[in-house]
Amino acid sequence: xxxxxxxxxxxxxxxxxxxxxxxxxxxxxxxxxxxxxxxxxxxxxxxxxxxxxxxxxxxxxxxxxxxxxxxxxxxxxxxxxxxxxxxxxxxxxxxxxxxxxxxxxxxxxxxxxxxxxxxxxxxxxxxxxxxxxxxxxxxxxxxxxxxxxxxxxxxxxxxxxxxxxxxxxxxxxxxxxxxxxxxxxxxxxxxxxxxxxxxxxxxxxxxxxxxxxxxxxxxxxxxxxxxxxxxxxxxxxxxxxxxxxxxxxxxxxxxxxxxxxxxxxxxxxxxxxxxxxxxxxxxxxxxxxxxxxxxxxxxxxxxxxxxxxxxxxxxxxxxxxxxxxxxxxxxxxxxxxxxxxxxxxxxxxxxxxxxxxxxxxxxxxxxxxxxxxxxxxxxxxxxxxxxxxxxxxxxxxxxxxxxxxxxxxxxxxx
Numbered sequence: 529x530x531x532x533x534x535x536x537x538x539x540x541x542x543x544x545x546x547x548x549x550x551x552x553x554x555x556x557x558x559x560x561x562x563x564x565x566x567x568x569x570x571x572x573x574x575x576x577x578x579x580x581x582x583x584x585x586x587x588x589x590x591x592x593x594x595x596x597x598x599x600x601x602x603x604x605x606x607x608x609x610x611x612x613x614x615x616x617x618x619x620x621x622x623x624x625x626x627x628x629x630x631x632x633x634x635x636x637x638x639x640x641x642x643x644x645x646x647x648x649x650x651x652x653x654x655x656x657x658x659x660x661x662x663x664x665x666x667x668x669x670x671x672x673x674x675x676x677x678x679x680x681x682x683x684x685x686x687x688x689x690x691x692x693x694x695x696x697x698x699x700x701x702x703x704x705x706x707x708x709x710x711x712x713x714x715x716x717x718x719x720x721x722x723x724x725x726x727x728x729x730x731x732x733x734x735x736x737x738x739x740x741x742x743x744x745x746x747x748x749x750x751x752x753x754x755x756x757x758x759x760x761x762x763x764x765x766x767x768x769x770x771x772x773x774x775x776x777x778x779x780x781x782x783x784x785x786x787x788x789x790x791x792x793x794x795x796x797x798x799x800x801x802x803x804x805x806x807x808x809x810x811x812x813x814x815x816x817x818x819x820x821x822x823x824x825x826x827x828x829x830x831x832x833x834x835x836x837x838x839x840x841x842x843x844x845x846x847x848x849x850x851x852x853x854x855x856x857x858x859x860x861x862x863x864x865x866x867x868x869x870x871x872x873x874x875x876x877x878x879x880x881x882x883x884x885x886x887x888x889x890x891x892x893x894x895x896x897x898x899x900x901x902x903x904x905x906x907x908x909x910x911x912x913x914x915x916x917x918x919x920x921x922x923x924x925x926x927x928x929x930x931x932x933x934x935x936x937x938x939x940x941x942x
């Protein structure tokens with residue numbers, strides 16, 4: 529009984545740390561936009577904020593995995609939380625725009641290191657048989673943050689200056705670091721021929737890239753499923769980049785209706801995450817992964833053919849509701865089929881590739897949308913999403929690949 533309580537306490541602390549920092553992220557996301565706009569009055573300066581995160585990802589992820597796999601992941605998470613505390617708290621005090629951008633770049637680089645470190649720590653802390661349930665609860669905390677964070681920011685901005693919201697975000701990172709400090713410091717596990725705490729060099733980074741490519745070749749099915757899932761997500765993100773234009777210009781809806789659709793999407797996401805956390809124990813990973821993504825894609829399709837507020841909202845509620853199911857399926861599949869000793873490298877290197885493709889996809893989609901009817905583009909891409917999601921589900925259902933979806937063991941080959 530005592531051992532069971534200790535296990536749930538550890539998982540609760542980790543979920544609490546991640547959830548609190550993500551609520552702070554959403555508060556900060558709104559507050560920093562208002563702060564920059566008040567400071568400069570320039571929409572271009574606000575738009576520049578959206579370049580910082582992918583730029584930081586490109587500068588960080590090609591080497592972050594090498595660091596994560598050779599150093600204590602809990603310590604890395606605590607340090608990056610403290611870095612974000614300091615640099616976020618400094619933002620309202622800075623007089624020049626370039627100084628704010630520099631702080632935001634450091635903050636985003638710390639986030640790019642935190643993400644693979646947290647993924648690796650989760651794998652090592654949570655046993656394979658319990659990961660699906662944990663990932664479902666993590667999805668619930670993320671969805672809750674998506675709904676609660678902007679609401680807190682909205683209330684704060686009504687009664688206070690953006691500075692207060694930013695300080696609250698800094699405090700959330702500090703609380704996150706404190707909760708992480710209560711978790712066990714797990715021993716560092718490295719692959720044969722490697723040593724914990726090694727100094728990171730260019731030669732080591734090059735060797736790590738080669739090692740990830742070798743792992744990808746020997747685990748082609750795992751990488752194909754992971755890559756196909758993220759390619760579908762990229763197409764969805766490209767559609768998301770034009771959603772406000774589609775709603776306002778094509779569907780001729782008001783700003784109020786647009787705001788309602790966004791709110792209903794958030795509510796659908798929370799409802800789906802809540803149901804997912806209850807049903808996760810009984811739904812196989814392959815159905816979460818493939819079936820969940822197919823229903824998300826169906827939501828985009830319904831939105832693309834909608835001609836009223838009701839149908840547009842229905843499409844977004846559907847995709848919001850099932851996004852937690854698909855994300856839980858992918859996270860569990862990935863954690864059970866990538867070794868913890870090199871998960872940081874695999875996560876970071878493929879994350880770098882995804883960031884490059886994301887930038888290219890958004891730019892390409894924006895250009896095409898200027899040349900062709902936006903509804904036609906939305907509909908065509910949505911059909912592609914549905915077909916790719918169906919393919920993802922079908923390859924997940926292959927009987928010969930069943931071992932990859934076993935929730936108690938994996939098919940890892942180094």
